[in-house]
Amino acid sequence: MRQRSLVILTSVLTTGALTLTACGSRDDSGDKSGDSGSGTTLTIGVDAPLSGENSTTGLGIQYGAQIAVDDANKNNWVPGVKFKLKALDDKAQPATGQSNATNLVGDKTVVGAVGPLNSGVAQTMQQVFASANMVQISPANTAPELTQGKNWQTDKKRPFKTYFRTATTDELQGSFAAGYAYNGLKKKKAFVVDDKQTYGAGLAKIFNEQFKKLGGQVVATDHVNTGDKDFGSLVTKIKNSGADLLYYGGQYDESALITKQLKDAGVKIPLFGGDGMYASTYIEAAGKASEGDLVTAIGVPADTLPAAKQFIQTYKDKGYKGDYGAYGAYAYDATTAIIKAVKAAADANGGKLPSDINDLRTKVVDGVQKSDFEGLTGKISFDQYGDTTNKQLTVYQVEKGAWKDVETGTADLQ
């Protein structure tokens, strides 16, 4: 009898313990080298998932920022100032993101931060940066409420004046996807699935509304858990629903499995997702099943940007891991915006940096707000909410095992 209660007790305890272990911490993999010795060295923080889930795109952000920093140092953009990168891994977990933000704010050489990848992580970081008056530019966050407040649909109000992004919002992305699905693909019956995260659920909701507004039918909706592997039950429901398109709001970790299991069950309908799925890992993980699947992604394809040629070449030459395709160029532009703001602060101060770091941070926030330059991805400037004014989006489709851009356009709301 003692043992029976022991089994129950241990099962309860260890379930809890195992859940907690999923949130453990890991040492910074920050780059502590690169101090040239002469002049001032300023640090630009990077926060992104550098291991585990989403790390392919996360590493693209880290190295995109790295190239921007190297370019600034090489070309001596800010005379007398060297920049270095401090990259922290948030493992796509909000709590880790928050502690990374605290770490960056506490480091008195950090002038601004680039990241994170996940909108859910950004939510926990915004307040930390706002309190320290330090600029944060995300190359990838797309949840509308980050810049436009909780009631963004009715009453737009900017919650944090230190938060900016070079990615456009899900509001535009979701409606761009709905427009392409209805008018471009001529799909009329969509099955909408999301992963319940800030990003995925928001995107799926907007797609759902916009698709119906256009005259399409949403036959059913469902939600999955991140980390799920078996979608047999969901696949059978989709098969039975008669949908001709599956829209998925979430990351590639789950959607690659869903599309594979869907096609294996003989349901030959495309899966359409957002920029969270736009990575080569999706195709590697799903194999042939990914053929014909679609995503919307922010901006125009990096490979077609004339200004990004040099960037891509450098990325490849250095043998950087990860995938620059999704956000690498956006991370580059975000980093450049911070560096240019530092330069503006120095110029306004007679060519010298303000000696007080808090003063410098405040001036950098103002400088970023006033950004106006040609970046790799187009013109970089921010509106009154901190959103990019560059609202271009592109639909990509898997063709012969690679993402291929099929349509680029500017999103507008129906």
Place this chain on the structure above:
Amino acid sequence: MNTLPQQLANGLLLGSMYGLIAIGYTMVYGIVQLINFAHGEIFMTGAFGALTVYFYILPDGTSMALAVPLMLLGGALVAILIAVGAERFAYRPLRGAPRLAPLITAIGLSLALQEVVRNFYPGADRARAFPGLDATHDIGSITIKDADIFLILAAVICMAALAFFVRRSRTGRAMQATAQDPDTAQLMGIDTNRIIVIAFAIGGFFAAVAAVAYGLKYGNVDYRMGFLMGLKAFTAAVLGGIGNIYGAMLGGVVLGIAETLASAYIDEIPGMQQLGGQSWANVWAFCLLILVLLFRPQGLLGERVADRA
């Protein structure tokens, strides 16, 4: 279209996989009363063992008919080696220690194995493609693929072989004796250390079979795959009655079917729309576990060794 047969098949397949892994928990618990929480990771290393055979040992273009048995062999070798190694170096030194010590060790081992694979296996920091058996067959209104057939056949054969082994063979009877009372068994001339090693090895083998089936079915494996599967398999073992090998299989199948049916049909019940769908499958599965434990604390088939202590 009536989806019930297909959903039952989905559940049965998922449940067979849970059951195969649950055998490892239940065998070890039955004999040494240890909940080996590293078992999910043993399952994971089995998958990577099989992957190694396919990608790094076999020449490209080997037919799957030849590759699958060899992958099973490679996966089983790795999983058994790690299971037996864990017993020898992590659990045996703690045999006389309080119960919590080996339990914590198991959790530590589980994290260590995950990190070792993540850091040292090429490309294992994200999902790695695994060769699939994707040809599909329609049987009535059910669509299944070759990997599913492999899984169900493997589960049935392994289970039958295990039942025969435990009941009929000398070693099997020695296992039953050790489970009942290790001290007396030792007095009767049974080498209990050897029996414990065999229990871990069998668990490892079953986990490897499940791992190969997992890879063939889902088409990719990653270093975290053992966590949730291990947790579910442990649930299945408790559901069926931990310590009881038939219970583990039954618990797995019941859990798999319950999860599948819950995610398929609960949202069709009026008023339950919010509580249905894939994302609630785990909630219903654990509700089932709580209910079973409330009314039948010994599990569906009962613990074989409950009368000890």
